[in-house]
Amino acid sequence: AQTVTQSQPEMSVQEAETVTLSCTYDTSENNYYLFWYKQPPSRQMILVIRQEAYKQQNATENRFSVNFQKAAKSFSLKISDSQLGDTAMYFCALVIPGTYKYIFGTGTRLKVLA
Amino acid sequence: KAGVTQTPRYLIKTRGQQVTLSCSPISGHRSVSWYQQTPGQGLQFLFEYFSETQRNKGNFPGRFSGRQFSNSRSEMNVSTLELGDSALYLCASSLGLAGLQETQYFGPGTRLLVL
Numbered sequence: 001a002q003t004v005t006q007s008q009p010e011m012s013v014q015e016a017e018t019v020t021l022s023c024t025y026d027t028s029e030n031n032y033y034l035f036w037y038k039q040p041p042s043r044q045m046i047l048v049i050r051q052e053a054y055k056q057q058n059a060t061e062n063r064f065s066v067n068f069q070k071a072a073k074s075f076s077l078k079i080s081d082s083q084l085g086d087t088a089m090y091f092c093a094l095v096i097p098g099t100y101k102y103i104f105g106t107g108t109r110l111k112v113l114a
Numbered sequence: 115k116a117g118v119t120q121t122p123r124y125l126i127k128t129r130g131q132q133v134t135l136s137c138s139p140i141s142g143h144r145s146v147s148w149y150q151q152t153p154g155q156g157l158q159f160l161f162e163y164f165s166e167t168q169r170n171k172g173n174f175p176g177r178f179s180g181r182q183f184s185n186s187r188s189e190m191n192v193s194t195l196e197l198g199d200s201a202l203y204l205c206a207s208s209l210g211l212a213g214l215q216e217t218q219y220f221g222p223g224t225r226l227l228v229l
Contacts, residue, residue, distance in 0.1 A: 035217075044117070045204065045220035091157060095212070101170055102147065102212055106156035 002027045004094050006105035013082045014113050020067075021077045021108045023092030032096045034068070034075045039107075040088040048090070051075065082112045116141065118207050118221035126227045132193040135224045139186050139207030143219070145169075146188035147212050148180060151202040151223070160203075163188050164211050192226075200228045 003026045013019035025034070032053045039045040051059045051068050058066050063080045079086055092105040119138045127133050139146050148160040159172035163182035180190045186207075192199055202223045208216035 037218075037220075039220075044222050045206075047217050047219075050217065099170075101159055101172075102218065103159070104149075104157040106154075 002029075002094055002096060002099070002101075002103050004092055004103050004105040006090075006092055006108050008108045009106070010109045010111070012111045012113055013079075015082055015084060017082055018078060018080045019082055019110065021079075021090050021092075021110065023075045023077070023105055025073050025075060025092070025094045025103075027073070027094065027096060029096045032094060034066075035093040035095070035102075036064070036066070036075075036077045037091045037093060037104075038086075038088045039091065040085070043088075045091070049077070079110075084112050084114060086110065087112045118205060118219050120203075120205050120221040120224050122224060123222065124225050124227075126229065127195050128229050129195055129197060131195050132191065133195060133226060135190045135192075135203055135205075135226075137188045137190070137205030137207075137221060139188070139205075140219055143207035143209055144186055145208045145211050145216065146182055146186065147206045147208070147218065148188070148190050149204040149206065150174075151204055152200075157204070160190065162212055169211060195228045197228050200226060202226075 005024045034051045036048040038048045049061045067076045089107045091107045094103045121136045145164045147162040149157045161171045166182045177193045182188045204223045205221045206218035
């Protein structure tokens, strides 16, 4: 069975600092996709970044980047120059085409401190 | 383009009642997925509908059911409510099947409280 584990239930970071959120997953498949979603307080969940497993290059989106270690089955999210608006719940998700399921981790609550 | 909308936003029900939640996807999106979000369990996949057909189902009892209409709008029904059904129910839409690595767009959720 496929699983996604986020081992940090809560984290905090000072504004303008860098923070890394951890995500590990388990699958025997070779073709899959990984996502980070962000759920701000009382707001809708939105996609932060996605990574195709067949791509060796780590995905980046402005201040957000991932460290994708396929062999270690690790998919961490790095947020640079943290802003107050980054305060949110962050979910890591795994999708294996053909299984028709999105598998989410339990989330990491990130608080950016002024 | 309007985002995913869910109604109602809040609901209070008592044990044994049933409830119907509604989700309107982004225009042009044909897939709607439903999730249950609780503090301890995170997001649990309920089911996904595509072109009015249920394409996949999570590990929830038969009390949880859904359907999708020809305009892609979807409803989720929970019968014989239990206290443990208290949760935020999220709906997400995507152009194609979410399970084929499509990006999902989430609604604001319906917060259900069962007393």
